Amino acid sequence: MSELKTIALVGCPNSGKTTLYNWLTNSNYRTVNYAGATVDYAVGNLYYNGSRDESYRILDTPGVYSLDQGGLDEEVTQKILFEGSAEVRPDLVVMVVDGTQLLRQLPTLEMIYRSGHQLGLIITMKDLLEKNKISVDVEKLKEKYHCEVFFFDGIRSHGLEDILQLFRKFQKKDLTIVKPARLSDSEVMGLQRELKKVLRSQTDAPITYKVWTQKIDKVLLHPVLGFFAFFVIMTSLFASVFWLATPFMDWIDGGFGFLIERTLAVAPDSLLADFFANGLLTAFASVLVFVPQIFILFLGVGVLESTGYLSRAATVIDRPLSLVGLSGRSFVPLLSGFACAIPAMMATRNISSTKERWIANFIIPLMSCSARLPVYSLLVVFLLPEASAVELGFAFALIYFTAALIGALAAGILSRLLKNKKNGHFLMELPLYRLPRFKFLAVNSFHRTQSYVTKAGPIIFVIAVGIWMASSFPRTEWTAAATPSMAESYLGMAGQKLEPIFEPMGLDWRVGVGLISAFAAREVFVSTLALVFNTTTDEEGLQSGLLTIMKDATNSQGELIFTVPSVVGLIVFFIIALQCMSTFAVSVRESGSWKFAWIQLLVLNAVAYALAVGINLIF
Amino acid sequence: MAKAVQKVQINTSYEIAGFKGDLTLADRLKDLGFLKGNIFKVVSRAPFAGPIIVELDSISFALRESEMDCLEVIECQN
Numbered sequence: 152m153s154e155l156k157t158i159a160l161v162g163c164p165n166s167g168k169t170t171l172y173n174w175l176t177n178s179n180y181r182t183v184n185y186a187g188a189t190v191d192y193a194v195g196n197l198y199y200n201g202s203r204d205e206s207y208r209i210l211d212t213p214g215v216y217s218l219d220q221g222g223l224d225e226e227v228t229q230k231i232l233f234e235g236s237a238e239v240r241p242d243l244v245v246m247v248v249d250g251t252q253l254l255r256q257l258p259t260l261e262m263i264y265r266s267g268h269q270l271g272l273i274i275t276m277k278d279l280l281e282k283n284k285i286s287v288d289v290e291k292l293k294e295k296y297h298c299e300v301f302f303f304d305g306i307r308s309h310g311l312e313d314i315l316q317l318f319r320k321f322q323k324k325d326l327t328i329v330k331p332a333r334l335s336d337s338e339v340m341g342l343q344r345e346l347k348k349v350l351r352s353q354t355d356a357p358i359t360y361k362v363w364t365q366k367i368d369k370v371l372l373h374p375v376l377g378f379f380a381f382f383v384i385m386t387s388l389f390a391s392v393f394w395l396a397t398p399f400m401d402w403i404d405g406g407f408g409f410l411i412e413r414t415l416a417v418a419p420d421s422l423l424a425d426f427f428a429n430g431l432l433t434a435f436a437s438v439l440v441f442v443p444q445i446f447i448l449f450l451g452v453g454v455l456e457s458t459g460y461l462s463r464a465a466t467v468i469d470r471p472l473s474l475v476g477l478s479g480r481s482f483v484p485l486l487s488g489f490a491c492a493i494p495a496m497m498a499t500r501n502i503s504s505t506k507e508r509w510i511a512n513f514i515i516p517l518m519s520c521s522a523r524l525p526v527y528s529l530l531v532v533f534l535l536p537e538a539s540a541v542e543l544g545f546a547f548a549l550i551y552f553t554a555a556l557i558g559a560l561a562a563g564i565l566s567r568l569l570k571n572k573k574n575g576h577f578l579m580e581l582p583l584y585r586l587p588r589f590k591f592l593a594v595n596s597f598h599r600t601q602s603y604v605t606k607a608g609p610i611i612f613v614i615a616v617g618i619w620m621a622s623s624f625p626r627t628e629w630t631a632a633a634t635p636s637m638a639e640s641y642l643g644m645a646g647q648k649l650e651p652i653f654e655p656m657g658l659d660w661r662v663g664v665g666l667i668s669a670f671a672a673r674e675v676f677v678s679t680l681a682l683v684f685n686t687t688t689d690e691e692g693l694q695s696g697l698l699t700i701m702k703d704a705t706n707s708q709g710e711l712i713f714t715v716p717s718v719v720g721l722i723v724f725f726i727i728a729l730q731c732m733s734t735f736a737v738s739v740r741e742s743g744s745w746k747f748a749w750i751q752l753l754v755l756n757a758v759a760y761a762l763a764v765g766i767n768l769i770f
Numbered sequence: 771m772a773k774a775v776q777k778v779q780i781n782t783s784y785e786i787a788g789f790k791g792d793l794t795l796a797d798r799l800k801d802l803g804f805l806k807g808n809i810f811k812v813v814s815r816a817p818f819a820g821p822i823i824v825e826l827d828s829i830s831f832a833l834r835e836s837e838m839d840c841l842e843v844i845e846c847q848n
Contacts, residue, residue, distance in 0.1 A: 216801040255802075333797075340805060340806070361830075374816070374817050378818070465832075479821070578798060578834070581830035
């Protein structure tokens with residue numbers, strides 16, 4: 152077997168690079184953190200003819216407009232190209248160029264060529280070139296850059312075999328790589344003049360590939376209709392996250408409910424069965440129940456991104472966001488925050504301004520992530536037991552709107568506090584609208600969901616098992632019957648010690664235990680509540696059993712615990728509090744500052760607590 | 771001789787005559803294809819008096835007013 156060859160794909164954003172990457176690796180890849188940088192890039196394996204004997208390592212680098220400046224994202228590409236450690240140093244750099252934008256992308260190509268890398272050139276958007284009868288003088292490009300040049304059609308994968316043969320043929324060489332200086336304006340213009348004739352139109356007819364894009368933009372970027380369209384598209388995205396996911400979530404919830412019941416029925420008096428059912432299975436259920444929502448949100452954002460709409464959405468919302476010190480560039484990270492704060496914080500890397508990145512990272516935990524959904528759904532259904540699905544939908548919308556408003560308020564305050572720091576820029580390319588490839592989108596969304604489950608899952612799992620142990624001990628005998636009452640368990644004892652903290656919120660120590668467990672992962676709140684209130688699964692699942700118990704639950708003075716003010720206070724607490732330890736860890740990493748992460752943790756939780764207490768005391 | 775333009779108008783084409791102000795931003799604009807001598811057309815304005823939408827060659831961009839200010843432009847006739 153020959154030595155493993157590493158191939159880096161480099162190109163401008165929207166050049167079709169990732170589509171080629173998906174075809175090459177069959178979406179069989181993982182994301183890797185570049186040593187010393189916070190940005191990830193994707194590494195995948197390509198097996199020629201499916202054979203493991205002939206494999207290549209393919210790097211998908213973040214899109215670049217130039218090789219000497221830009222955000223954190225672009226820095227990674229520059230590092231891979233010019234500072235590559237032995238592990239990531241590419242043996243071949245494949246520049247992927249959008250054929251319709253060839254001239255604009257020449258400076259980057261020229262810089263890679265000058266750096267001394269072995270080079271391959273792939274021209275994408277072949278379908279658009281053909282449709283408009285534009286020919287490309289491949290020989291001229293080959294001669295100029297001393298490299299192979301191939302076309303690639305991202306829709307039908309035409310040209311893939313040529314590219315594979317290029318990978319097979321080239322030899323690994325020991326090259327000296329030098330980062331070239333930025334091209335001067337006159338050099339760039341000279342280069343474009345020299346290669347202008349490479350693109351030849353065979354017809355006098357005007358170029359048509361942008362016609363559709365122009366027509367659609369007339370509506371989607373219209374001063375009035377544009378905002379309306381934005382509103383409708385975003386509302387449909389969130390609505391579909393709930394509506395489409397609900398049946399799947401019910402299946403998962405119901406399926407685990409059934410398993411738990413059966414497990415307990417097998418050996419009713421066994422501690423082991425109790426551990427399996429109420430410890431392990433409950434923990435699994437609390438992780439997996441969100442998978443449908445997270446998948447659908449990733450898929451929805453993926454569709455909007457690959458069609459080209461996301462950059463329009465960012466444009467439409469730029470002005471309103473600029474009022475609170477942000478820009479349209481923060482839009483995608485904030486939107487992702489509604490799924491999970493962790494990928495959202497990572498997505499702030501393409502925000503060029505440090506100040507804006509800082510504000511966006513601070514307020515991302517205020518975007519109600521999907522882990523809060525089960526909590527909201529329990530509490531909202533408790534407040535509105537008779538409500539129809541539509542009314543519940545409005546209640547949810549109100550919660551999300553409140554969360555976004557609080558986020559905007561916080562951003563505004565932070566922006567005033569940081570007014571001396573430099574503002575960022577917006578400057579967004581609006582790519583042509585394209586039809587998405589659903590297969591790749593589905594696979595990508597699956598990968599991202601999987602990475603959520605594997606990253607957040609173990610933590611949630613360990614905590615859930617820990618809570619089971621704390622609630623099942625101390626004990627004298629190893630039978631389920633000898634399980635201590637909640638008040639006598641370690642968990643109960645700890646909760647009772649901390650009760651004075653939760654009392655002003657109108658809650659007793661049992662809800663307090665739930666709130667403490669929510670610091671592991673918010674969704675654990677519901678399963679812990681079920682555990683501390685000794686809920687049994689009824690025929691409609693865990694939630695309806697819990698709701699029945701909540702209605703009559705009283706504290707040691709015999710007063711109802713779950714009143715309208717205390718439950719509304721709890722909802723507000725969950726909207727604002729930063730309870731997720733994984734988010735805290737990512738916040739440290741992304742901000743590069745423990746101070747930032749601690750301030751964020753303390754401020755958000757203090758405000759959440761103060762408001763929950765305030766609501767309970769005033770109303 | 772066409773004179774330098776202070777504020778760009780919708781449905782009008784402009785030629786880039788030079789750069790001013792923030793140099794890093796000017797470099798960024800050049801990286802995106804806003805080179806001296808190139809012509810772009812202002813097509814619309816995003817909602818809430820947001821970014822200016824321009825077409826340069828066959829691609830569209832959204833620029834804030836402050837970013838447009840980095841460009842010295844002259845109005846093209848016809």
